[in-house]
Amino acid sequence: MSDAQTVEVEERDDRFVITLNRPARRNAINAAMIAELHDACARIERDPKPVVLVGRGDDFAGGADIAELRDRRREDALAGINRSLFDRVASLPLPTVAAVSGYALGGGAELSYACDIRIATPTAVFGNPEPGLGILAAAGASYRLPSLVGTSVAKQVLLGGRSLDAEAAQQAGLVLVVVDDHVSAAHRVVDRIVRQSPLALRLTKTILNAPGAHSWADDIAQAVLFETEDKQERMTAFLERKR
Structure with missing residues (x-):
């Protein structure tokens, strides 16, 4: 696998497995990953199947690539670079399951929010620290997180700087279950999904x-x-x- 490949796409008979592949950077979401995820979405839209989305290594996605984010300007924000991708993920035809371990922060958290179901390991941490960087969580958190956990908890995360560990995320309804082997658990969910119409x-x-x-x-x-x-x-x- 080349270093330039930031997303691995595995197509099975009844599902896709999408792996974020920048483990040395905690799978931080950069422009290359955005482009490759768009390509993955196009492939899934042509041949709809359920999706398991996972990060390689210890983390799901530690956020957007700050070095790239620092250089973005007004035109980039108005283009909705991350938001348009995450909206596309949310609109994929069949259910998507995010298997989350370690950090799911910033854009990584918003990508997980765009999935239909989330499975977490005990190490999982969800959070949106964007205001600490002088920006807001503008890639879906403002309209997805309240519907997932309620307005009060969403404000604690988006305004109060609260992070949700795995237990808190499960109590809030953000994750289905907390298990050691999150990938196997995600596949078991998809096993149930593919038995349905x-x-x-x-x-x-x-x-x-x-x-x-x-x-x-x-x-x-x-x-x-x-x-x-x-x-x-x-x-x-x-x-x-x-x-």
């Missing part, structure tokens, strides 16, 4: 991500699913098992 999952995720009340959209999505052969086969198999 891909179209039902895709429509459910779309509905969940849509803002506001949308009962009419639920009805339309359900109408589509009611007409599928997959629904008929799954329900028939369920009824036959009950007999």
Whole structure:
């Protein structure tokens, strides 16, 4: 693997495994990683499968690359460089699971927030220290974190400089479970996901991500699913098992 490759993409029959690959820099998110993650998203969008996202080494992602971030100016902020990527990750068609160990800070935390489910090791630490660097967490934390942990805890993190260790993150609902082997646990979650209807999952995720009340959209999505052969086969198999 070349030093320039900051993201490893492994495609399996039923899932993608995306590995952030800058372990010597705690997988800090730089421009090359942003570009490679966009390429990974394009690949996943062409052939949708669930995703396991993990950092190589001890950390998930220790934040944005500060050396690059220091040189960014107004035009870079208005371009939403990190935000547009993380929004794309959040919009991937099928569920995404972040397997988090060590630091998930700044942009690394925001990347984990963009995933649908988070698994953590006891070493995991989530935080957004951006105001200490004279900036704000502008890549999704302001609108994702409150929905994940509630406004009060989000303000403690984004305004009060609080970091959430693994236990606090689980208590706040940010992570599903805290385990020593986070990658295996993430794959077990995906094992459950892939046994479900891909179209039902895709429509459910779309509905969940849509803002506001949308009962009419639920009805339309359900109408589509009611007409599928997959629904008929799954329900028939369920009824036959009950007999």
